[in-house]
Amino acid sequence: MPWNKEFQVPLGLFGLIVVQFFCAVFFIGDVVADYRAMGGFTGGVHFWFEMLAALSLLVTITFEAGLLMRMLRRAAHLQGRLAVTKLAVYDVIEAEFEAWKLSPAEADVASFLVKGFGIAEIATLRGSAEGTVKAHLNAIYRKSGAHSRGDVLSLLIDRLLDEQTN
Amino acid sequence: MKRIFVWDIAVRSFHWLLVIAFAANALVIDDDSKLHNQVGYVVLTLVLLRIVWGFVGRGYARFASFPPSVDGVKEQLTDIATQRRHAHVGHSPLGALMIYNLIASLLVLCLSGYLMTTDMFWGTEWTEELHELAAIWTEASVVMHILAVIFESKRTGVDLPRSMVSGYKDMPEG
Numbered sequence: 445m446p447w448n449k450e451f452q453v454p455l456g457l458f459g460l461i462v463v464q465f466f467c468a469v470f471f472i473g474d475v476v477a478d479y480r481a482m483g484g485f486t487g488g489v490h491f492w493f494e495m496l497a498a499l500s501l502l503v504t505i506t507f508e509a510g511l512l513m514r515m516l517r518r519a520a521h522l523q524g525r526l527a528v529t530k531l532a533v534y535d536v537i538e539a540e541f542e543a544w545k546l547s548p549a550e551a552d553v554a555s556f557l558v559k560g561f562g563i564a565e566i567a568t569l570r571g572s573a574e575g576t577v578k579a580h581l582n583a584i585y586r587k588s589g590a591h592s593r594g595d596v597l598s599l600l601i602d603r604l605l606d607e608q609t610n
Numbered sequence: 611m612k613r614i615f616v617w618d619i620a621v622r623s624f625h626w627l628l629v630i631a632f633a634a635n636a637l638v639i640d641d642d643s644k645l646h647n648q649v650g651y652v653v654l655t656l657v658l659l660r661i662v663w664g665f666v667g668r669g670y671a672r673f674a675s676f677p678p679s680v681d682g683v684k685e686q687l688t689d690i691a692t693q694r695r696h697a698h699v700g701h702s703p704l705g706a707l708m709i710y711n712l713i714a715s716l717l718v719l720c721l722s723g724y725l726m727t728t729d730m731f732w733g734t735e736w737t738e739e740l741h742e743l744a745a746i747w748t749e750a751s752v753v754m755h756i757l758a759v760i761f762e763s764k765r766t767g768v769d770l771p772r773s774m775v776s777g778y779k780d781m782p783e784g
Contacts, residue, residue, distance in 0.1 A: 453684040466747070473746035487691035490755070536756035549693035571689075571766075 454515045461512065464505050471498040517548060521555045536607050544587040547608055553580040557593060558600065611780045614699055616773055621671050625774055628653065632716075636749055639739045647727060654720035657713060664676065670700035679703050679709065697766035697781055705762075708755050715751055719744035 477497050485491065522534055537558065541551045549570075556566045563581070567574045581593075590596045617625075635649045664673040682703030689696050701709060722741040725731040763770045766782075773779045 453688065455680065455684060458683075458687060465750075469746060469750040470743065475741070477742075512687075513691040516688050519673075520688045520692050548691060549694070552692040552694065570694040572694070573782070576695075 451600060453519045454512060456516065457508065457512050461505060461508050464501065464508070468498060468501045468505060471501065474498075513548070517551065522551070533604060536604050538602060540603050544584070546587060550580050550587070552584050553577060554584050554596070556582070557581070557596065612783055613778050614781055615777055616670050616699060616779050617777045618671055619655060619666065619777070620663050620667060621660075622774060622777060624656055624663070628656050628716075631656065632748075632752070633737065636745065647723070650720055650723045653716060654724070657716045657720065661713065669724040676701040676703075676706035676709070678707060683707070693765065695766050695782070697768045697779075702762065704758070708751065708758065712748070712751055712755065715744055719748055733771065 452609060471494070475491075475498050478491055478494065479485070482491070502596075513576055518538070524530065537555070538551075541554055552570065553566055556569060561569065563574055563577050567577045570577065584596065585591060588599055590599055629648050630675070631652045633645055639646045639649060663671055669675065685696075686698075686703045688694075698705070719741065722737050722744055724732075725737045726741060746777045759770045762768075768779055768781060770779075
């Protein structure tokens with residue numbers, strides 16, 4: 445069976461974000477110092493370019509943070525060495541969760557659900573109360589149009605079979 | 611809910627005295643005044659005392675209770691990404707990194723500020739540049755620290771600011 449390379453928590457990306465944040469703070473500090481030194485927006489084009497560059501860096505960092513969160517969720521639901529087939533199955537399931545517009549918490553509960561965990565177990569795994577997990581389950585049912593756990597699984601299996609024939 | 615005593619009186623006093631001294635120097639007091647230097651010495655003393663307390667103190671005040679942990683950071687980042695609610699009794703792994711970052715930044719800030727007052731380095735450019743860089747970095751860290759505390763209080767349901775006042779954390783059961 446072909447194996448995908450080990451799926452890991454993207455710590456390197458987290459480190460890069462920290463480094464970029466340090467740079468952004470340095471550049472923004474520079475912009476603020478220039479502003480103070482000149483006593484207002486009198487620095488002309490160079491000042492505005494400086495500010496634009498610093499702000500773009502901040503915007504990129506927020507996008508990277510979003511990507512990091514996505515990769516973390518993926519790593520959380522796919523641990524260890526993975527067969528390529530399992531990865532493909534997960535891709536379909538993840539796409540379906542996204543189509544249902546599940547929140548990260550709901551998608552987490554749903555993926556535990558698919559793995560066969562009960563409400564009490566999911567509550568322990570997520571460090572939350574059982575009532576909270578039930579609320580997430582209701583949201584999953586509402587968003588997917590399912591009425592029970594079995595229904596949710598049927599929808600997913602249906603989708604997987606569709607994928608096979610396409 | 612289980613009520614656990616986490617922050618002793620030394621840690622809490624250190625925290626709030628540092629808040630007052632740092633905010634005063636960063637926001638209120640004139641940078642070139644004598645008072646700025648004196649408040650700077652107060653900050654340095656507080657940080658050095660905290661470092662000593664990290665070795666001789668008890669419980670969650672000890673550095674040994676929150677060593678930098680790669681696995682811990684991985685777990686906490688995963689919890690954040692999946693909106694899980696696991697709470698930590700002492701410092702969380704990312705919180706611990708912030709504490710070490712703040713202690714190191716404050717040491718650089720205080721030492722570079724002190725060097726600026728010595729005969730040997732008075733008027734040198736690099737001490738002044740270093741002091742300003744350390745100030746900006748520490749201020750940004752403080753802002754991140756406050757935002758992270760608010761975010762983590764919401765995520766875990768444990769009121770972190772209150773625990774730094776009362777010393778107790780109300781931990782969820784289980």
